[in-house]
Amino acid sequence: MEVIQSTKNEKVKLWKKLRTKKFRDQTGTYLIEGEHLLLEAFKTNEVLEVIIQEDKELSTGWAINHQEIPVVLISKEVSEHISDTKTPQGIFAVCKKRNTKVDFVQHSRFLLLDGVQDPGNIGTIIRTADAAGVDVVILGEGTGDLYNPKVIRSAQGSHFHLTIETGDLIEWLEQIKQNEIPLFGTALEGAVDFKTIMPTESFALVVGNEGAGVSKEALGKTEKNLYIPIYGQSESLNVSIATGILLYHLRK
Template identity: 80%
Template sequence: MEYIKSTKNEKVKLWKKLLSKKFRDQTGTYLIEGEHLILEALKTNEVVEIMIQEDKTISNAWSLNHEKISVFTISEEISQHISDTKSPQGIFAVCKKRNTKVDFTKHARFLLMDGVQDPGNIGTIIRTADAAGVDVVILGEGSGDVYNPKVIRSAQGSHFHLTIESGNLSNWVNQIKQNEVPLYGTALEKAVDFQSITPAKSFALVVGNEGSGVSREILEKTDQNLYIPIYGQSESLNVSIATGILLYHLRKSI
């Protein structure tokens, strides 16, 4: 196990660069932090390197007998340097970006994000989708990066459980409609109370930008748009909360 002390080490410089989306895209890798996330990552074949602060211990649940995983001991200074948090956990891993594919013969429940930008919201939505049994999450252009460290932390490992795709949302919507999956948008105009919808085995739900909602272009392609009644004085619900309410209703009793 190689020990690295200095932040000037070339390896450390590369790990630090993984806090940048541009470098994540260039290398096809990303950084995760914390024992829980790394345990989830080790269930896949996506872990490339593991870095453990010299005064930290790992649980017996870890399986590090993988020939393709390099393990490094690092100083506390390096932990502070490569973490994007004020109080690093001292345990990190470099992972390959996920190589997943949508299969309409197997995948039945879809969640699409149209311009959702806040990393905390994106991560919470992914975690909620995982809990609700969604098969595929799709981030449209204008949405945040699924491999942003804040997204990874908020998702709490759920990005290892789902098929996650990104790209032009209109193209994905067209594919969903071609495969006769009921498509629901979220809006206030020309919409019905979500409780009037009968749950089905297969569905797709589109949720939108925190400020402007789902784009008109996408809303015009949906089979039905839904709204959640507000009974108090709040003007709206947080997008991640609204997503949870709708997902659990759409798959209720299935």
């Protein structure tokens, strides 16, 4: 088993670079941190390398089931160097980016993100979509990177459970319409109270940028646009909270 104690080690430099989108895109890999995420990643056969701080241990039995995966022991200094958090958990893994595919026969519940940029919101939305039984999450252009460490951390492993795609949002919306899936947008004007919509087995929901909302072009593709009434003095809801309310209402 390899042991690395210096932050100047070439492997450590590469792990550190995985905190940047450019290097993640170049290599098709990303770094996760924490035992919970690692155990979820093991279920997908996407783990390329396990990295453990010398004084840390994983749950009993993991080594028996995953003997083929290389394991590297690192010092606390290296752990702090590659971690994206102030208090590293000391357990990391390099994973290959997910390769999923939308199946309009098997998949019936879609969530599309239009320009959502805050990593914490993106991760929370993915986690909420997973809990609400969404099949597919689509990150449109202008939405933050799925493999940003903060997104991964906020999603709490849910990105391993869902089909997640990226690309031109309008093209995805057109495909959804062609497959006769009810398509809803979110807006403040020209929209109906979400409670007037009956829950359904199949739906697609578009949520938008924290400030600008869903683009006019995307809203032009929807069947109906929804709003959530504000009963207090707040001007709006956080996009992840609003998404959760709508997903749980729409799901039959």
